[in-house]
Amino acid sequence: MADSINTIIPGRSRSERTRNPDTASGSALDSGGATRRAFLAAAGGASLALVVRPAQATPETMAAAIRQVVGEASVKPGKIKLDLPPLVENGNTVAMSVSVQSPMTAKDHVKAIHVFTEKNPQPNVISVKLGPRAGKAEISTRIRLADTQNIVAVCEMSDGSFWSDKIEVIITLGACLEDLI
Amino acid sequence: MTTPARTLINVPKNAKRGEVIAIKSLISHLMETGFRHDNMGRGIPRDIITSLVCTYNGEEIFNATLHPAIAANPFITFHTVATESGTISFKWTGDNGFVAEASAKITVA
Amino acid sequence: MSGPALRRWLVPAAALSCFAAIVLSVRAEIRLGERRSAYEDMSRDNKAMQDDDTANPGMLAVLDGEALWRAKAGGAGKSCADCHGDPEEKMKGVAARYPAFDAAAGRPLNLEQRINVCRERQLNASPFSYESRELLALTAYLGLQSRGEPVAPPEDPRLTPYREKGRELYNQRIGQLNLACVHCHDDNWGKSLAGNKIPQAHPTGYPIYRLEWQSLGSLQRRLRNCMIGMRAEPYTYGAAEYVDMELYLMWRARGMKVETPAVRP
Numbered sequence: 441m442a443d444s445i446n447t448i449i450p451g452r453s454r455s456e457r458t459r460n461p462d463t464a465s466g467s468a469l470d471s472g473g474a475t476r477r478a479f480l481a482a483a484g485g486a487s488l489a490l491v492v493r494p495a496q497a498t499p500e501t502m503a504a505a506i507r508q509v510v511g512e513a514s515v516k517p518g519k520i521k522l523d524l525p526p527l528v529e530n531g532n533t534v535a536m537s538v539s540v541q542s543p544m545t546a547k548d549h550v551k552a553i554h555v556f557t558e559k560n561p562q563p564n565v566i567s568v569k570l571g572p573r574a575g576k577a578e579i580s581t582r583i584r585l586a587d588t589q590n591i592v593a594v595c596e597m598s599d600g601s602f603w604s605d606k607i608e609v610i611i612t613l614g615a616c617l618e619d620l621i
Numbered sequence: 622m623t624t625p626a627r628t629l630i631n632v633p634k635n636a637k638r639g640e641v642i643a644i645k646s647l648i649s650h651l652m653e654t655g656f657r658h659d660n661m662g663r664g665i666p667r668d669i670i671t672s673l674v675c676t677y678n679g680e681e682i683f684n685a686t687l688h689p690a691i692a693a694n695p696f697i698t699f700h701t702v703a704t705e706s707g708t709i710s711f712k713w714t715g716d717n718g719f720v721a722e723a724s725a726k727i728t729v730a
Numbered sequence: 731m732s733g734p735a736l737r738r739w740l741v742p743a744a745a746l747s748c749f750a751a752i753v754l755s756v757r758a759e760i761r762l763g764e765r766r767s768a769y770e771d772m773s774r775d776n777k778a779m780q781d782d783d784t785a786n787p788g789m790l791a792v793l794d795g796e797a798l799w800r801a802k803a804g805g806a807g808k809s810c811a812d813c814h815g816d817p818e819e820k821m822k823g824v825a826a827r828y829p830a831f832d833a834a835a836g837r838p839l840n841l842e843q844r845i846n847v848c849r850e851r852q853l854n855a856s857p858f859s860y861e862s863r864e865l866l867a868l869t870a871y872l873g874l875q876s877r878g879e880p881v882a883p884p885e886d887p888r889l890t891p892y893r894e895k896g897r898e899l900y901n902q903r904i905g906q907l908n909l910a911c912v913h914c915h916d917d918n919w920g921k922s923l924a925g926n927k928i929p930q931a932h933p934t935g936y937p938i939y940r941l942e943w944q945s946l947g948s949l950q951r952r953l954r955n956c957m958i959g960m961r962a963e964p965y966t967y968g969a970a971e972y973v974d975m976e977l978y979l980m981w982r983a984r985g986m987k988v989e990t991p992a993v994r995p
Binding site for chain 3: 645647648
Binding site: 616 | 641656657677682683685687688692693698699701704
């Protein structure tokens with residue numbers, strides 16, 4: 441089994457993904473993408489904006505966001521560990537820790553850690569640049585999660601390799617999609 | 622925003638040379654995602670902190686890019702090696718020209 | 731009664747007995763020994779957020795409050811500190827005994843109102859509006875000075891009629907849902923509602939950092955949320971009803987530890 445990012449998004453071939461790395465909407469990656477785009481261009485984007493649903497990331501846009509960071513390299517599960525509570529009362533503030541097993545020396549260290557979500561309105565969460573001065577590749581913060589979904593953390597090592605971890609979090613009350621009262 | 626953002630940083634006052642220390646930072650900021658609507662249905666524009674950069678005696682030790690998925694009042698903790706006595710400085714920047722700074726002194730024996 | 735006829739009565743009878751069981755299992759007032767703060771029901775991470783002063787967003791408001799305490803304000807050119815001194819010594823336990831009776835106003839005032847009254851009378855300064863950053867900061871700062879102290883409603887007979895009004899309001903059905911506070915918070919605390927545990931509703935940690943608000947808020951804001959939840963028209967900010975309810979709720983929470991600034995989901 442190819443332990444690469446391909447297995448996170450089953451059914452998507454490598455060549456399809458690399459064709460349009462910068463498309464914001466997942467729909468452009470579908471086979472009907474060309475006709476859909478032509479239709480939208482003809483109809484005039486502005487008039488359709490009123491009926492378009494709020495943006496939401498999908499597994500495809502998350503894969504595209506990850507692809508923007510890792511480029512052509514393969515991403516293997518391992519080394520990095522994502523720590524999130526499995527069940528969350530309120531998605532507005534979810535404690536998250538990410539750590540990577542690494543001696544953090546000049547020759548062998550973590551260069552960057554990136555976190556992505558599948559179903560938030562947009563896929564990026566945080567990107568952190570590290571180096572040997574960090575001593576320990578461990579960060580924590582509080583994030584927003586809009587819905588029960590998978591969260592993926594990817595780290596880039598000094599040798600150019602990429603590693604990932606994935607966790608599913610169940611959200612009782614989501615963020616981002618509720619309005620103010 | 623006329624009043625400056627309130628920050629709360631936690632840096633150990635003393636450390637041994639070579640010790641890996643934990644640094645915590647907290648700053649008051651709504652982190653308006655840009656996905657919410659007001660009670661008239663109008664979209665509330667995005668207004669978030671987009672980056673936190675820390676330097677240790679002028680050298681960058683941490684650089685984070687934040688997105689709307691970071692919760693309000695961003696709390697970020699990370700680690701660094703206590704190399705020498707001096708100042709650890711924090712600079713947050715964000716949308717609409719937002720800038721906030723804080724610093725703490727550390728004595729390394 | 732024959733088989734089919736018996737079955738016809740079985741479902742409504744079962745439904746009626748279930749309904750009766752729910753309605754009749756009214757626990758009335760919570761026994762003092764059974765009281766618990768909503769803190770107990772929070773997740774490990776949320777508890778950690780409240781317990782760690784370097785991670786608790788309420789502490790940012792406390793820092794603001796500290797600055798405001800010392801800032802000169804109004805026509806008199808004085809600050810809170812000029813009369814009250816260092817709050818860590820002088821204001822310890824104060825927040826735990828509010829609302830308190832104010833002779834000049836002729837009725838009880840809560841902490842927010844007391845701060846504003848002081849600003850007007852002593853500092854010649856304009857009052858802060860409800861839910862303003864300044865008022866929340868000052869109430870958080872003062873509340874912190876009572877953290878760990880037991881809630882201590884004053885033994886003042888002048889408060890009694892207002893406390894009774896508060897108890898009446900607590901038991902009064904409101905809104906389209908036609909429920910009173912008592913139905914959830916006395917009768918069904920601990921049970922699940924929309925995925926969360928119903929708390930007993932003790933205001934031990936106000937102003938709280940509520941995750942749903944992503945900011946600090948007062949007890950009045952929380953009471954308004956509840957009223958909106960019952961599909962009732964909430965009272966305006968500063969209404970006497972809120973202070974009367976707060977008076978009753980603090981009496982109901984007497985002896986429990988103050989947690990300000992608390993974190994709640």
